[in-house]
Amino acid sequence: MVRSEKTRQFIIEKTASIFNKKGYIGTYLSDLTNATGLTKGSIYGNFKDKNEVALEAFRFNYKLQTEKVLFLMKKEKSADKKLLAFLDHYKNEYVAIFKNGGCAILNTAVDSDDGNELLKQEVIGKIEDWVYRVVTILEEGIQQKELKKINSLEYAHRMIAQIEGSILLSKTLNQSDILLKNIELLKQDIELLKLK
Incomplete structure (x- = not known):
């Protein structure tokens, strides 16, 4: 990495949780300078504007969670185990996710x-x-005769909506049981999808 790439990465890493917690509009330049210890000129010498910093911060937050999930899922062979690994990630990592401000997708979607x-x-x-x-996991499971035939797109939308909604309610109401119970319900749904 050249110095500017290192500086850009430093700024992204130091500001990612701030953008995730405070949103684009709620994050001020003073937040960025305080978090990094850099001047306004240093930040804008490495990024075109606050929008570019926010975009890279979102990508960083997304990648942080996605890499963990994908690592767990790749270790599994069957479709149901991949989906269960996906759900277990949220069950095991929700404290860290909440500490970072919640789900980066949900927060940024609402903010933007x-x-x-x-x-x-x-x-x-x-x-x-x-x-x-x-959808790909579900379709592969159906083709391999591991899972029952379903509308994979509808199932994926429902699953994602249930996870995102549960994160929102759990974090906002400070009741982690909402997320944990809904994860268990999703796991039961996956068990029902399996061909015996």
């Missing part, structure tokens, strides 16, 4: 929905990627 088209398009892409991964 009506005001930041660049961030909104990035979030849409990540959601579509998430849906594609779940």
Whole structure:
């Protein structure tokens, strides 16, 4: 890495949780300078504007969670085990996720929905990627005769909505049981999908 790449990465890592907690509009330049110890000139010498920092911070937060999930899922062979590993990630990592401000997709989607088209398009892409991964697992499970035939797209949407909604309620109400109980319900759904 050249010095500017190291500095950019430093800024991203130091500001990622701030953007995730405070949102794009709620994060000020003073938050960025305080978190990094750098001057305004140093930050804007490495990024075009706050929007670019926010975009890279979102990508960093997303990648942080995604890499963990994908690692767990790749270790599994069957479709049901991959989906269960996906759910176990949220069960085992929810404290860290909440400490980082909650789900980066959910937070950024809400924050950017009506005001930041660049961030909104990035979030849409990540959601579509998430849906594609779940659908692919389900379709492979159906083809391998591991899972019953279902509408994979509808199932993926329901699963993701239940996880995201549970994270929102659990974090907002400070009741982790909401997420944990819904994960168990999703696990039961997956068990029902298995061909005996």
